[in-house]
Amino acid sequence: MLKVEHLKKIYPKSDRVAVDDISFELRPGEIFGFLGQNGAGKSTTIKCLTGILPFDSGTIEICGYDIVKEPIKAKMNMGYVPDNHSVYEKLTGREYVNFVADLYKVPTELRRKRIKEFAEKFKLEAAMDRQIAGYSHGMKQKICIMAALIHEPKLWVLDEPMMGLDPQSTAEIIAHMREHCAKGNTVFFSSHNLDLVKKLCHRVAIVNNGHLVDLFDLAGNEANKANLEEKFFRITGTYERRLFEDYAAQESEDMRPDLPAHDDDASLNGDKPAEE
Amino acid sequence: MKGEISFARVKTLFRLDLKSRFGTTHKRGVKYRISQGMNALFFLAIYAVLILGMYFLTNIFVERSKMTLEFLTLISLATIVLASAIATGNIVKNLYQNGDNEMLLRFPVSGKEILLAKSIYCLLHNLVVCVLLMLPFYVTFGAVTKAPVGDYFSYIGVIILSSIVTFAIGNILAVPAVKLINIFKNKFVVVLVLTIILVCGIFVAYLLTLSQILTYLRDSKQDIFSPEMVEKYRAFFGGAYPFKWYAELVSGRRLGTLNAGGLALRFLYIFLMTAALSVAAYFITSRAYYRTILYGVASGKSTVSRKAKDKQMSVTRALLTKEFYLILRSFNYSFEYLAMACAAPIMVFFCNRLAATMGTDTVGGAIMPGITIMVIIIFITVTVSFASTCISREGNCFYMTKVMPVSFRSQVLAKFLLYSVVATISVVLTCLVTGIVYTSDAGEKALSAVDMAAIWGISEILVISLTSLSMAVDIKWPTFNVSGDGELVSANKNVAIMLVVGFFFAIAFGAVVMVTNFLPLKIGDWMVSSRGNLGNIYLMLTLVSLLLLAGSLSALFVNLDKRYNKIMW
Numbered sequence: 001m002l003k004v005e006h007l008k009k010i011y012p013k014s015d016r017v018a019v020d021d022i023s024f025e026l027r028p029g030e031i032f033g034f035l036g037q038n039g040a041g042k043s044t045t046i047k048c049l050t051g052i053l054p055f056d057s058g059t060i061e062i063c064g065y066d067i068v069k070e071p072i073k074a075k076m077n078m079g080y081v082p083d084n085h086s087v088y089e090k091l092t093g094r095e096y097v098n099f100v101a102d103l104y105k106v107p108t109e110l111r112r113k114r115i116k117e118f119a120e121k122f123k124l125e126a127a128m129d130r131q132i133a134g135y136s137h138g139m140k141q142k143i144c145i146m147a148a149l150i151h152e153p154k155l156w157v158l159d160e161p162m163m164g165l166d167p168q169s170t171a172e173i174i175a176h177m178r179e180h181c182a183k184g185n186t187v188f189f190s191s192h193n194l195d196l197v198k199k200l201c202h203r204v205a206i207v208n209n210g211h212l213v214d215l216f217d218l219a220g221n222e223a224n225k226a227n228l229e230e231k232f233f234r235i236t237g238t239y240e241r242r243l244f245e246d247y248a249a250q251e252s253e254d255m256r257p258d259l260p261a262h263d264d265d266a267s268l269n270g271d272k273p274a275e276e
Numbered sequence: 277m278k279g280e281i282s283f284a285r286v287k288t289l290f291r292l293d294l295k296s297r298f299g300t301t302h303k304r305g306v307k308y309r310i311s312q313g314m315n316a317l318f319f320l321a322i323y324a325v326l327i328l329g330m331y332f333l334t335n336i337f338v339e340r341s342k343m344t345l346e347f348l349t350l351i352s353l354a355t356i357v358l359a360s361a362i363a364t365g366n367i368v369k370n371l372y373q374n375g376d377n378e379m380l381l382r383f384p385v386s387g388k389e390i391l392l393a394k395s396i397y398c399l400l401h402n403l404v405v406c407v408l409l410m411l412p413f414y415v416t417f418g419a420v421t422k423a424p425v426g427d428y429f430s431y432i433g434v435i436i437l438s439s440i441v442t443f444a445i446g447n448i449l450a451v452p453a454v455k456l457i458n459i460f461k462n463k464f465v466v467v468l469v470l471t472i473i474l475v476c477g478i479f480v481a482y483l484l485t486l487s488q489i490l491t492y493l494r495d496s497k498q499d500i501f502s503p504e505m506v507e508k509y510r511a512f513f514g515g516a517y518p519f520k521w522y523a524e525l526v527s528g529r530r531l532g533t534l535n536a537g538g539l540a541l542r543f544l545y546i547f548l549m550t551a552a553l554s555v556a557a558y559f560i561t562s563r564a565y566y567r568t569i570l571y572g573v574a575s576g577k578s579t580v581s582r583k584a585k586d587k588q589m590s591v592t593r594a595l596l597t598k599e600f601y602l603i604l605r606s607f608n609y610s611f612e613y614l615a616m617a618c619a620a621p622i623m624v625f626f627c628n629r630l631a632a633t634m635g636t637d638t639v640g641g642a643i644m645p646g647i648t649i650m651v652i653i654i655f656i657t658v659t660v661s662f663a664s665t666c667i668s669r670e671g672n673c674f675y676m677t678k679v680m681p682v683s684f685r686s687q688v689l690a691k692f693l694l695y696s697v698v699a700t701i702s703v704v705l706t707c708l709v710t711g712i713v714y715t716s717d718a719g720e721k722a723l724s725a726v727d728m729a730a731i732w733g734i735s736e737i738l739v740i741s742l743t744s745l746s747m748a749v750d751i752k753w754p755t756f757n758v759s760g761d762g763e764l765v766s767a768n769k770n771v772a773i774m775l776v777v778g779f780f781f782a783i784a785f786g787a788v789v790m791v792t793n794f795l796p797l798k799i800g801d802w803m804v805s806s807r808g809n810l811g812n813i814y815l816m817l818t819l820v821s822l823l824l825l826a827g828s829l830s831a832l833f834v835n836l837d838k839r840y841n842k843i844m845w
Contacts, residue, residue, distance in 0.1 A: 011844075047675075050679050052679060053844070054841045054842060071681075071683075072681045072682070072683060073681075075679060076681040078679075080675075086675065086676075087673065088598065088602060088676075090601060090602050090606060091601060091602075092582050094584045094586065095584045098585075098586055098587075098589075099594050099597075100680075102589045102590070102591060103680045103681060103682055104681060108586065108587050111586055115586055129582060130581050131462075131581070131605075
């Protein structure tokens with residue numbers, strides 16, 4: 001579905017190699033998590049494989065099409081949701097989704113069905129004919145997702161999709177990722193949310209300083225699931241025993257401090273606090 | 277909204293506001309300082325031209341027509357009306373369209389404190405505007421009439437009083453203005469039509485005034501106003517209250533129309549009027565502002581609503597429609613491009629008329645073809661320079677152009693098609709208007725059909741050339757510097773580059789046609805051009821234009837995919 005081989009990217013006027021010799025392959029029907037600290041090279045890799053950034057060496061194939069040699073065919077099989085939810089805000093939601101559908105040559109009947117279905121699912125029916133400029137953060141993210149999926153791509157790429165979203169929107173997106181994969185498509189997404197990745201992804205890759213350091217199965221591998229956080233902390237060079245223990249404790253236990261004892265219980269029960 | 281006002285918080289809000297407008301005081305580079313210096317010089321140059329114009333205007337009214345008090349009344353009327361309009365716009369922008377509800381939600385401040393901080397800014401802004409607007413008039417007036425030093429203090433006093441009254445008027449007018457804006461906000465076509473009418477109106481009024489001033493300059497012995505007109509002016513300005521009070525306050529005593537008591541009475545009238553307007557402004561603003569700020573908290577932004585059909589379009593049509601909507605639905609873009617393109621025929625006609633009148637009076641009718649081609653190319657350049665932000669305007673959505681399954685060439689071609697078609701329609705209309713007038717008796721047959729056909733042909737080639745060159749420049753140096761609403765913060769350097777290139781061709785082509793129509797050009801035995809026979813010159817200019825066309829099309833389309841792919845976002 002997606003094959004990345006020896007990908008290398010150096011930004012102009014920079015000595016630092018942003019992505020260095022990264023290779024991996026995605027299978028049909030899997031959800032693949034892409035982890036790394038800020039600046040590790042996740043977004044650069046995603047931008048290279050979506051065609052946003054040119055790269056210095058290596059190859060990227062989407063559904064067998066090389067992104068450099070056959071970019072149109074490769075892009076036809078892909079849907080992309082950026083991390084900043086940027087869309088043409090002067091258009092209405094419906095105009096924007098139709099514009100993207102036109103680019104992917106989605107026939108009228110099919111797009112009608114999908115737009116209706118997505119609008120219902122994401123609860124955007126009332127907003128579809130309003131200008132995107134008036135949408136909330138979550139609504140913009142949803143319209144981006146609608147546009148990315150309007151042609152039902154075989155590969156769905158999302159860059160930090162849950163950032164800043166409310167729990168309902170997050171749940172809707174997760175549900176849709178699972179649904180998309182169930183149809184034999186592939187989802188590739190970057191995230192900082194280790195817990196979500198652990199529960200959702202079949203496989204995960206961890207990048208650090210532009211290198212792909214580890215790639216392992218999560219589905220059916222309880223040991224990898226259990227050790228994901230520790231692996232991440234060790235690979236990214238941020239492992240400190242005390243810090244990690246704190247993190248693990250936060251994940252597994254209630255960490256809220258005890259409230260100081262006062263008379264709130266009495267007032268909640270309808271009793272007035274004693275006057276001084 | 278009730279509660280005590282903390283002046284410390286008001287001060288903090290005011291400082292925060294200033295910081296967000298004028299940036300921090302960090303040290304800037306040499307490049308920044310040079311550009312700031314150039315901006316200041318440009319501003320001063322414009323200001324100097326304005327003062328020169330004011331000087332002649334003062335001379336016309338005061339020295340030649342002896343209408344001193346009428347002139348002062350006119351100054352008061354014009355500057356107070358203008359300052360009130362500016363104040364209204366500023367208050368609308370700062371109080372009612374600034375998203376202050378977010379400030380209210382985010383910081384531990386009250387609505388009263390935000391209103392006070394904003395009002396202080398608007399008042400100071402208005403004072404600066406009034407000083408910049410009124411001082412040159414009064415100083416010029418003082419210089420022309422050789423006023424004593426004391427009068428200059430009265431000018432300052434009147435300016436301060438005017439700034440308060442215009443601020444109060446601005447506050448009162450801002451409420452209906454906001455309501456009007458909300459009615460028309462999403463009616464893009466209506467706004468565009470109104471903008472075109474306004475642009476043409478202002479431009480034509482400006483040129484007609486300039487024409488009168490130039491006539492006066494040309495023949496300073498000629499009386500600019502007939503005795504009947506002088507009487508009409510006197511009658512009108514004699515009853516133009518309250519503006520006459522300001523005029524009398526400035527120099528009523530010197531002109532002998534007022535005694536000390538009369539002067540005090542005029543001051544009292546102005547004071548009472550200012551106080552009444554200020555009280556009204558306070559009540560109106562405090563009510564309307566709190567309602568706006570709370571409405572903003574409750575309902576957020578209001579935007580356009582339009583039911584589109586879920587129907588498949590071709591890729592090219594989809595790209596064209598998207599580009600057109602993005603321009604039409606942005607006030608700035610539709611003004612910069614569509615309004616300019618639509619207004620160009622009228623602007624070119626009046627500009628040409630003025631230049632032709634002045635030119636033919638001084639050097640004869642032979643100047644007309646040269647002036648026409650120059651003016652048309654100047655307006656083409658202004659319209660087409662919009663294409664030099666074609667990539668930059670994508671802003672945060674630039675990634676879309678890289679991700680979509682459409683070749684970069686097709687995307688660029690769609691934009692190129694839109695810009696070329698709009699500019700072509702504008703040029704055809706411009707040439708038609710100019711041609712119909714100047715090839716007929718009404719235009720004294722100043723241009724022949726051959727002249728017009730050649731001018732149209734050359735202009736059309738330049739439309740395509742400058743459009744492709746503009747786009748090539750923006751592909752080379754795009755700047756994705758967009759504001760919150762996704763629009764470019766300001767015109768980038770590419771626009772400036774294209775204006776320089778376009779103006780160069782306008783001046784060069786205009787000069788060649790003008791000179792060769794005066795001085796016959798002969799190479800050996802070959803008579804290249806003579807008066808009224810510019811066929812060969814037009815042919816040469818067409819060839820030069822075709823060379824430019826070939827160069828600019830190559831600059832845009834050769835290796836386009838490679839260059840587009842290199843654009844970093």
